[in-house]
Amino acid sequence: xxxxxxxxxxxxxxxxxxxxxxxxxxxxxxxxxxxxxxxxxxxxxxxxxxxxxxxxxxxxxxxxxxxxxxxxxxxxxxxxxxxxxxxxxxxxxxxxxxxxxxxxxxxxxxxxxxxxxxxxxxxxxxxxxxxxx
Numbered sequence: 001x002x003x004x005x006x007x008x009x010x011x012x013x014x015x016x017x018x019x020x021x022x023x024x025x026x027x028x029x030x031x032x033x034x035x036x037x038x039x040x041x042x043x044x045x046x047x048x049x050x051x052x053x054x055x056x057x058x059x060x061x062x063x064x065x066x067x068x069x070x071x072x073x074x075x076x077x078x079x080x081x082x083x084x085x086x087x088x089x090x091x092x093x094x095x096x097x098x099x100x101x102x103x104x105x106x107x108x109x110x111x112x113x114x115x116x117x118x119x120x121x122x123x124x125x126x127x128x129x130x131x132x133x
Contacts, residue, residue, distance in 0.1 A: 039060060041062075042128050043061065044058075046132075051092075073104070
């Protein structure tokens, strides 16, 4: 029979694992939580408006990408192909960019259903700047 101390310790650990904002590592039900995406670089980081008019390919490199991750350009979510957990591909068109200048590129991952369990899940990356000449 387990000691009172070990039962109490287990009960405290179990209770703490369900507090909102708790560390996902402590909550066994957070195993399916989606990580917040991190964005590292764009390729290319500069493209001409003529390329945009033809439909230019943009590759986003980073980490923690999942099948539901989406590229966001100036606040507009666009159709994204997830190549791996470190690479996303999108086509940039004049429907997104109307002329030369700079645009903010970020990645969004929806939270999924583990947020109800006190798990952090999904989120938005920081933004990088894509320059259109």
